[in-house]
Amino acid sequence: MKKRFGITLLTTLLFFAATFTGNSTAWGTADSEEAEETSAVSASGFTYNIIYPENQTDSSLGYYRLGMTPGQQQTISFVLNNSSSEAITIDLALNGAKTNKNGVIEYANSEIENDASLVFAFEDLVTGPESVDLAAGETKQVDLSIQMPETSFEGVVAGGIQLMRAGQAEDADTSGGSTVINQYAYVISILLQESEMDLTPDLKFNSAYAGQLNYRNSVYANFSNVVAAYLNDLTVEAQVMKQGSSTVLYEAKKTSMRMAPNSFMEFPITMNGDQMEAGTYTLRMIATSGELSWDWTEEFEISDEEAQKYNERDVGLTQETGIDWALVAMIVGGFVGLVVVIFLVATLLRRKKGKQKGGKSKKKGNESRKKKV
Numbered sequence: 258m259k260k261r262f263g264i265t266l267l268t269t270l271l272f273f274a275a276t277f278t279g280n281s282t283a284w285g286t287a288d289s290e291e292a293e294e295t296s297a298v299s300a301s302g303f304t305y306n307i308i309y310p311e312n313q314t315d316s317s318l319g320y321y322r323l324g325m326t327p328g329q330q331q332t333i334s335f336v337l338n339n340s341s342s343e344a345i346t347i348d349l350a351l352n353g354a355k356t357n358k359n360g361v362i363e364y365a366n367s368e369i370e371n372d373a374s375l376v377f378a379f380e381d382l383v384t385g386p387e388s389v390d391l392a393a394g395e396t397k398q399v400d401l402s403i404q405m406p407e408t409s410f411e412g413v414v415a416g417g418i419q420l421m422r423a424g425q426a427e428d429a430d431t432s433g434g435s436t437v438i439n440q441y442a443y444v445i446s447i448l449l450q451e452s453e454m455d456l457t458p459d460l461k462f463n464s465a466y467a468g469q470l471n472y473r474n475s476v477y478a479n480f481s482n483v484v485a486a487y488l489n490d491l492t493v494e495a496q497v498m499k500q501g502s503s504t505v506l507y508e509a510k511k512t513s514m515r516m517a518p519n520s521f522m523e524f525p526i527t528m529n530g531d532q533m534e535a536g537t538y539t540l541r542m543i544a545t546s547g548e549l550s551w552d553w554t555e556e557f558e559i560s561d562e563e564a565q566k567y568n569e570r571d572v573g574l575t576q577e578t579g580i581d582w583a584l585v586a587m588i589v590g591g592f593v594g595l596v597v598v599i600f601l602v603a604t605l606l607r608r609k610k611g612k613q614k615g616g617k618s619k620k621k622g623n624e625s626r627k628k629k630v
Contacts, residue, residue, distance in 0.1 A: 302341035303391065305420060305443060308334045308398075314453075320417075320446035327409040327451065332400050335445065337420070339391035346423040347389045349399070353379035354415035354446075356482070356522045358470070360491060360514025364417030364444045374461075374483035375519040377406050379416030383447060388423065403449070412456045412485025414449040415518050458488035458546070463521065465540040465557040467533060467564070472572040474528040476507065478542055480553075481521040488516040491546045495526050500537040500556060507531075530573045533564040 309316055310333055312324045321333060339345055354362055355369035363369070371378055385401040401418065421442040463479040476497050482488045491514040497507040509526040516522055524542075537558050544551040568574055 302339065302345060303347060303420075303422065304338045304340060305445070306336040306338070307445060308336065314450075320448070322448045323403075323450070325403070325405050325449050325451050327405060328407045329403070329405045331403045331405075333403065333447075334398050334400050336396060336398050337389055337391060338396045339394060342393050344390070344392050347391065348419075348421045348423045349385055349387060349389065350419040350421075351380055351383055351385060351401075352416055352419065354417065354517035354520065356516045356520040358523050358525055360493075360511060360516070360522060360524075362487075362515050362517045362520075364415075364446055365419040365442060369520075372481050372483070372519050372521045374481055376485075377410060377414050379414055379447070379449075382406070382414060382449065383416065383418075385418065401447075405449070405451075409451055410485065411452060411454055412450065413487075413518055414485065415446070415487075417444045417446045419444050456484050456486040458482050458484045458486050458516070458549070460488075460544055460551045462542075462551075462553045462555060465538075465555055467559045467567060468523075468525075469567055469570060470525045470527060472570060474531065474533045474567050474571050474574075476526045476528070476538070476540070476557075478524045478526065478540055479521060480524070480542075480544070480551075481519075482516040483519065485518040487518060488546055490514075491516060491544060493524055493542065493544045495524060495540065495542040497526055498539045498541070500539050502539075506538075532574060533559060533567050533571075535559050535561045535564040 307319070307321070309321075310323065310331070312331075314322045314324050323331075323333070325331070337347055350365070350367065352363075352365055352367045353371060353375070354364050355366055355371075357363050357366065357369065382405060383401055383403050386399065389397060389399055391397055419442050421440065425440045459482070461481050461483045463481060465476060465478050468475050468477045478493075478495055492510070492512045493514065494510045495508060496505045498505055507526050507528055509524070511524070514522075537556060540553070540555045540557060542553045542555075
């Protein structure tokens with residue numbers, strides 16, 4: 258289990274290291290590339306160049322930030338170049354911006370669901386090909402289509418397109434009896450907005466519930482940024498107590514987090530290797546970002562079924578309580594019982610044997626006396 262988890266963690270780190278190397282951040286960092294295009298070097302043999310359209314609001318950025326109007330249709334383009342000596346296929350995936358458990362904005366994870374506050378999903382507005390084939394040394398322009406909704410909106414719709422060379426799983430390293438897959442990808446961020454008006458982010462608490470983080474028992478606090486604006490420099494402090502008690506059982510604090518527009522975050526509070534116990538708990542949480550502040554106190558329940566399920570899956574508890582103590586008790590009890598039975602049988606046999614010897618001695622004594630007479 259530990260070995261498999263380590264491999265998974267290594268693969269994930271390699272993936273995101275490659276991703277963020279190629280992705281110019283979508284929150285305002287400037288890039289020193291030419292105004293008309295941005296270049297990135299890929300470890301998987303291809304490069305991309307962004308072609309900025311006329312409605313690019315800032316040509317110094319390494320991503321698209323487009324000023325749009327309601328109902329507008331537009332095509333944006335970028336160029337892929339195969340710098341390798343063999344034909345390759347580049348897989349393309351369009352995803353809306355989401356916030357992961359670590360308070361990091363992702364533009365390449367389609368597994369996180371959209372938040373209920375999201376009115377216009379990025380994937381519904383921007384479309385493009387699922388893959389592009391490139392011959393050795395070939396350069397090809399890729400077009401993406403944008404169809405803005407007829408209804409106007411304030412704020413920003415954020416997302417990105419992920420570029421990944423196909424077939425990377427086929428290059429797996431199987432040495433040492435384990436499998437390691439190094440996956441390299443780039444993400445080009447795309448921001449769509451209809452006005453330059455700055456919106457103030459706002460957080461809404463959704464729920465608290467039992468769960469696991471990396472197969473370790475945890476409590477999750479789920480909350481949303483319900484405004485179409487980025488939330489920066491977020492700090493969250495959370496404490497978990499038994500209902501009616503002021504004793505803090507578990508706590509967590511994390512700083513320098515960010516949230517994507519209209520996205521939710523599942524903030525984890527680990528149980529530090531403890532067994533999960535059913536009952537009613539109180540969550541106290543404070544979130545701050547600059548002068549903005551939110552304070553929640555919420556109750557939640559952990560059922561017997563949840564506690565049992567997560568305790569069975571917790572790898573720390575499995576390792577620490579790998580011995581079935583109930584079975585051990587039964588074996589020890591059975592052994593003690595067997596020893597007692599053997600002892601009783603042996604005692605009875607000795608007594609019976611002693612009686613038989615005593616009877617024989619008396620009989621011999623009587624016979625000897627008869628002979629003397």
